[in-house]
Amino acid sequence: VQLVESGGGLVQPGGSLRLSCAASGFIFSAHTMHWYRQAPGKQRELVATISPRGLSTDYADSVKGRFTISRDNAKNILHLQMTSLKPEDTAVYYCHDNIFWGQGTQVTVSS
Helix, strand or coil, X not given: CEEEEECCEEECCCCCEEEEEEEECCCHHHCCEEEEEECCCCCCEEEEEECXXXXXXXXXXXXXXXXXXXXXCXXXXXXXXXXXXXXXXXXXXXXXXXXXXXXXXXXXXXX
């Protein structure tokens, strides 16, 4: 199993980023998928969840209305569209399938 995140970077407050997670080695379309994040000195927290067919999503209160999780089961890719970014969104972002973790991608929101 491999989960490879990409799309992180440095962005100014109010900006946007789109994260991607390329999945392989398992039946992606059968799995609920999650985005988590971990800021320095803090515990890893759940950001967003999407059902196997993408019909149901859920978000942490802190990102609701700003972040959108989506998936392309034909391409085995998970996305996280992040808008109106805030400094407190700075963290390493990980995708997770309830068993495996990717290596993470750094998101830094700073002016």
